[in-house]
Amino acid sequence: MYNGGKILIGLIIFVGLVTFPFLYGGVKATAKPDPKIDTPEILKMTEKERKCVESKAFMKKEHMQLLNDWRDWVVRDGNTIYTNAEGKTFTMSLQNTCMKCHSNKSKFCDECHNYTAVKPYCWDCHIAPKEKKS
Amino acid sequence: MSVNRRDFLKIVSMSTILSIGGVATVSSLKNHAEASQLSKSPTALTAKRWAMVVDMSKFTSEEDYRKCIDACHLTHNVPNITDNPKHEIKWLWTETYEHAFPGNEDVYRAEKFQHMPFLMLCNHCENPPCVRVCPTQATFKRKSDGIVMMDMHRCIGCRFCMAGCPYGARSFNFKNPRPFVDQAKENPEFPTRMKGVVEKCTLCYERLAKGLLPACVEAAKEIAAKKGTTPGLIFGDLEDPNSEVRKILSERFTIRRKPELGTGPSVYYII
Amino acid sequence: MLENAINGGRRYWVWIFCLLGVIGVGFLAYIYQFINGLGVTGMSRDVSWGLYIGQFTFLVGVAASGVMVVLPYYLHDYKKFGRLTILGEFLAIAAVIMCMLFIFVDLGQPLRVLNVILHPTLNSVMFYDMLVLSGYLFLNLLIGWTVLGAERKEVPPAKWVKPLIILSIAWAPSIHTVTAFLYAGIPGRHFWLTAILAARFLASAFAGGPSLLILLCLIVRKYTKFDPGKEAIQSLGKIVTYCMLLNVFFLGLELFTAFYSQIPGHMHSFVYLYAGLHGHNQLVPIMWLSSILAAISVFMLVFPQIRKKEGLLAIACVATFFSLWIDKGFGLVIGGFVPNPFEKITEYWPTIPEALITLAIWAIGFLILTILYKIAISVKEEVVFDKYGERQIKAE
Numbered sequence: 130m131y132n133g134g135k136i137l138i139g140l141i142i143f144v145g146l147v148t149f150p151f152l153y154g155g156v157k158a159t160a161k162p163d164p165k166i167d168t169p170e171i172l173k174m175t176e177k178e179r180k181c182v183e184s185k186a187f188m189k190k191e192h193m194q195l196l197n198d199w200r201d202w203v204v205r206d207g208n209t210i211y212t213n214a215e216g217k218t219f220t221m222s223l224q225n226t227c228m229k230c231h232s233n234k235s236k237f238c239d240e241c242h243n244y245t246a247v248k249p250y251c252w253d254c255h256i257a258p259k260e261k262k263s
Numbered sequence: 264m265s266v267n268r269r270d271f272l273k274i275v276s277m278s279t280i281l282s283i284g285g286v287a288t289v290s291s292l293k294n295h296a297e298a299s300q301l302s303k304s305p306t307a308l309t310a311k312r313w314a315m316v317v318d319m320s321k322f323t324s325e326e327d328y329r330k331c332i333d334a335c336h337l338t339h340n341v342p343n344i345t346d347n348p349k350h351e352i353k354w355l356w357t358e359t360y361e362h363a364f365p366g367n368e369d370v371y372r373a374e375k376f377q378h379m380p381f382l383m384l385c386n387h388c389e390n391p392p393c394v395r396v397c398p399t400q401a402t403f404k405r406k407s408d409g410i411v412m413m414d415m416h417r418c419i420g421c422r423f424c425m426a427g428c429p430y431g432a433r434s435f436n437f438k439n440p441r442p443f444v445d446q447a448k449e450n451p452e453f454p455t456r457m458k459g460v461v462e463k464c465t466l467c468y469e470r471l472a473k474g475l476l477p478a479c480v481e482a483a484k485e486i487a488a489k490k491g492t493t494p495g496l497i498f499g500d501l502e503d504p505n506s507e508v509r510k511i512l513s514e515r516f517t518i519r520r521k522p523e524l525g526t527g528p529s530v531y532y533i534i
Numbered sequence: 535m536l537e538n539a540i541n542g543g544r545r546y547w548v549w550i551f552c553l554l555g556v557i558g559v560g561f562l563a564y565i566y567q568f569i570n571g572l573g574v575t576g577m578s579r580d581v582s583w584g585l586y587i588g589q590f591t592f593l594v595g596v597a598a599s600g601v602m603v604v605l606p607y608y609l610h611d612y613k614k615f616g617r618l619t620i621l622g623e624f625l626a627i628a629a630v631i632m633c634m635l636f637i638f639v640d641l642g643q644p645l646r647v648l649n650v651i652l653h654p655t656l657n658s659v660m661f662y663d664m665l666v667l668s669g670y671l672f673l674n675l676l677i678g679w680t681v682l683g684a685e686r687k688e689v690p691p692a693k694w695v696k697p698l699i700i701l702s703i704a705w706a707p708s709i710h711t712v713t714a715f716l717y718a719g720i721p722g723r724h725f726w727l728t729a730i731l732a733a734r735f736l737a738s739a740f741a742g743g744p745s746l747l748i749l750l751c752l753i754v755r756k757y758t759k760f761d762p763g764k765e766a767i768q769s770l771g772k773i774v775t776y777c778m779l780l781n782v783f784f785l786g787l788e789l790f791t792a793f794y795s796q797i798p799g800h801m802h803s804f805v806y807l808y809a810g811l812h813g814h815n816q817l818v819p820i821m822w823l824s825s826i827l828a829a830i831s832v833f834m835l836v837f838p839q840i841r842k843k844e845g846l847l848a849i850a851c852v853a854t855f856f857s858l859w860i861d862k863g864f865g866l867v868i869g870g871f872v873p874n875p876f877e878k879i880t881e882y883w884p885t886i887p888e889a890l891i892t893l894a895i896w897a898i899g900f901l902i903l904t905i906l907y908k909i910a911i912s913v914k915e916e917v918v919f920d921k922y923g924e925r926q927i928k929a930e
Contacts, residue, residue: 200416202301204412204414204415204416207408209303209304209307210301210302210303210304211300211301212301212302220304224452224454250457253439254415254454254456254457256453256455258451259451
């Protein structure tokens, strides 16, 4: 092909640049996120009691939307109690409900957020629970 | 079929706009919850219109009002900005008579009135100009109880509300407030704010939702219990003829700040 | 048509790169402000709007002033403005973009700016301001581009442009009235709470904008082969004269109401600005500078013998522009916040980052103006010249 040498060199540089983040980060960066739910507060509960506001599948997919909805319902509408599909009630609060069980933000929330390079601004205002450095 | 450049650009931009608009419309129509799923706590304090009466005779020493201010500021993680007085943030503070009620000055007024520490806070007006001017409804008047609320998630920090408030009740986060919140004393059950949003007293809506009185009112009650008098801050429903505030208003003469502006402030002062 | 923007001589490119340099520095200053918050400016809890909003207010006026050349030409067939309308429309475009940028840099949470569109608030003047500014920008872009394109092809513009032009003539005063409404309906800020604020805004806009346009026309005539026309410039000069007189008259009206009524709330802001209040007098020198410049400009404009000499007219326009820039771009905003609702005084002066960001936005405006004018003038140079290379309309 015409200018074959230049094209090949260009391609190699391009591939190098695009894969650099993965090569630099190594296995750590590409490891599957593993959010831990073995906080002391969760372990204190019995197996039957260990239920989040909604099912794991729902929360995995929709927790962002749920939190958005909660904040509008609490701040704007003045409703504080949420009844889930199974009839259990919760106070709608990130700091005082979600984080009471999931008190390990760095091993739970941050696991997936770091992997997907998402920086939600919740923590600019909402105080994350203090974690013991381990 | 060949398309010329202009037509191609027109087709591409129209399809982009329409698809973004379509996706946005469809997602906004998604139903998020049934109304039956949401409710208030049964212990919540409710009113048609919350109001506060400040009985100045009960604020005789600095300790009296300092406790109220500290209760408010600590409960809500209000930062103590020490490096620049221009960036001060305050939800509850004091002013002397000539500054609390400008336009009512009189050099012949008795000394004791001139130096009284009038507690200043958001007046949670009946007809709030700040709500009128907010372009995103980040500040809004709650229909249920008349509290002028702040939605920190929606505020774009345009500060139109600060220009609009005739009482100087609002503060802006000119920088990140976290370094100025005492970590030892912070309240882990209430968030801080971030830089770039406006904040003010929100009548402890989060405490009312749990059946508790506002922090400053609670502090005033404690001071009164210790001293054996009645509290300096009385809180209640203006539209309930049997409430404490209505009783006081029917017996004592009270003044409000700048009532001639038609804002309908809900904070009354007994001198 | 766009290719005209990249076919320029050495002087053109040096100017462009100087502007880009200023923009680059200001952009870095903005990053500093974005990271650290608006505390890097001189604003405070008491003076919560400063240079950015002041400049925005002034530039809405400059944008609205495009109507001053469009109206006589399209509604009253004043042919002399025929060569100027595109310059007025393009100035309006540059000014509106500067306005939007000033709002953006003033926001505490700029990434949330779309909340104004996502949550329309019909009782907020700022919502309408966003609507009318965006509409005006769109109108001027569409009209300017279409008319210029038609001129290049030496055909009359499409018929649908005419109703849009009439719409833009009505739209222009409305953008500045809405901006005045941002201030004129605020209870408790007596410096702004006057029924004639919108009238003052329009008078100062129609004096300041055309004075800038005159200066731009003189520059265009000097550095390009296109001559906007001596009579057109003189007509603009008359507009500046009358509107500046109106502007000074309106200020007199304000001063009368404040000082004859002797109501403290009405007087205090004027006293602070022009004499100092309780020892605070930081703004007094520049407010008097604005007044002296206004006096000079009115004196020079009122006498036709002075106004007819283009060199002196240019000086008068510079005086007019800067007088109004200080008055509206600074004094108006600060005067509303001093004294504060507690009758206490916190003064305001912009900081260096604030000034650098402001300069950068002005540079962006001039960059847009330069590029648009380059395109417009390149088209006009081709068309207005006859085939002998002579100017079709000789300068009188």
